[in-house]
Amino acid sequence: MPRPTRARIHLDNLRHNAAVAAGLAPDSRLMAVVKADGYGHGAESVAAALDDCVAAFAVASLEEAVRLRDCGIRRPILLLEGVFEASELAEAAAIGAWIMQTCEEQLRWLQEATLSQTVTCWLKVDTGMHRLGVAPQRAPAFLQALRDTRNTGTDTVLCTHFSRADELARDETREQLACFLALCDGLGCLRSAANSPAVLAWPETHLDWIRPGYMLYGDSPFREPLPEAAALKPVMTLESKVIGVRDIPAGDAVGYGATWRAARPSRIATVTAGYGDGYPRTADNGTPVLVNGQRVPLVGRVSMDMLTVDVTDIAAVHVGDPVTLWGEGLPVGEVARHASTIGYELVTRMPARVPREVCA
Ligand SMILES: *Cc1c(COP(=O)(O)O)cnc(C)c1O
Numbered sequence: 001m002p003r004p005t006r007a008r009i010h011l012d013n014l015r016h017n018a019a020v021a022a023g024l025a026p027d028s029r030l031m032a033v034v035k036a037d038g039y040g041h042g043a044e045s046v047a048a049a050l051d052d053c054v055a056a057f058a059v060a061s062l063e064e065a066v067r068l069r070d071c072g073i074r075r076p077i078l079l080l081e082g083v084f085e086a087s088e089l090a091e092a093a094a095i096g097a098w099i100m101q102t103c104e105e106q107l108r109w110l111q112e113a114t115l116s117q118t119v120t121c122w123l124k125v126d127t128g129m130h131r132l133g134v135a136p137q138r139a140p141a142f143l144q145a146l147r148d149t150r151n152t153g154t155d156t157v158l159c160t161h162f163s164r165a166d167e168l169a170r171d172e173t174r175e176q177l178a179c180f181l182a183l184c185d186g187l188g189c190l191r192s193a194a195n196s197p198a199v200l201a202w203p204e205t206h207l208d209w210i211r212p213g214y215m216l217y218g219d220s221p222f223r224e225p226l227p228e229a230a231a232l233k234p235v236m237t238l239e240s241k242v243i244g245v246r247d248i249p250a251g252d253a254v255g256y257g258a259t260w261r262a263a264r265p266s267r268i269a270t271v272t273a274g275y276g277d278g279y280p281r282t283a284d285n286g287t288p289v290l291v292n293g294q295r296v297p298l299v300g301r302v303s304m305d306m307l308t309v310d311v312t313d314i315a316a317v318h319v320g321d322p323v324t325l326w327g328e329g330l331p332v333g334e335v336a337r338h339a340s341t342i343g344y345e346l347v348t349r350m351p352a353r354v355p356r357e358v359c360a
Pocket of ligand 1: 195
């Protein structure tokens with residue numbers, strides 16, 4: 001019997017979520033962000049499942065794009081950070097990747113390159129995130145320089161990225177959008193701004209291309225419940241099993257460092273999943289876990305290969321009973337909040353140790 005800890009990947013839910021995104025932005029083209037191995041879900045199976053319901057894909061590096069081409073993905077693939085050195089341009093052009101242009105160095109590399117074919121560029125404009133992109137006032141001249149380059153197609157897309165679209169009460173998204181729309185005015189380019197939170201909550205940002213990632217994997221990027229996100233279905237379910245059950249007296253502690261002590265006689269179930277399986281060690285006492293489909297609190301510190309839960313209040317638990325750490329019935333974002341992080345990080349850092357079991 002193999003170890004029962006696995007990440008079940010529901011590709012039907014992935015396709016459903018893509019349809020939700022498309023339905024929220026019916027006048028926009030959909031670029032599915034599948035960087036970081038499809039947010040830890042397996043980029044090849046994710047891209048193959050989405051291939052006929054999206055217009056393009058986006059990744060973080062040329063290697064990620066090459067991997068998708070190697071498994072037969074023919075749609076456009078955007079390199080979200082562009083190339084990291086001039087020598088990558090030839091291969092990027094050869095595989096027909098779209099290339100983000102974010103700085104003067106990347107422009108120079110493109111101007112000086114000899115390429116087998118022209119490349120489609122996206123021009124990233126920094127409207128306030130201050131991570132990547134050219135200043136708004138530089139954008140028109142930068143665009144003209146791209147248009148003057150023999151290596152560039154005529155179809156450059158203008159692009160920006162929001163820093164706080166997941167915070168509904170903040171003004172930054174509106175301000176960044178206004179800045180972006182103003183600079184785009186009259187330049188005659190298609191425009192793209194929306195990440196997942198913007199797709200869900202800021203319809204005025206949808207423009208010509210939406211670029212959702214996280215929401216496709218079935219969780220809301222918002223803390224508060226959002227009606228638009230209610231239809232999303234989790235793609236990854238992290239599952240395991242109970243491998244031990246014991247009764248302990250009131251006053252005894254559980255696990256390394258005795259970080260939890262029983263206030264009453266308690267029944268503790270041990271699950272064979274730990275931080276070596278991508279479950280966060282920082283998860284606090286009380287983090288919800290599903291045992292036999294019922295919510296029980298994590299108690300004691302998460303170990304490398306095991307964790308412990310308090311099953312005193314549910315019907316008898318036995319060795320072999322099924323456990324869900326996140327996914328169906330337990331949003332990964334909720335678990336993440338108990339570990340002072342976000343669901344993005346939990347799914348993205350799932351280690352190779354955990355088998356991905358793909359359900360079509
Ligand atoms: C990762 C990324 C996205 C997707 O963001 P989500 O919040 O996962 O939807 C969109 N655009 C850019 C530039 C990104 O880097």
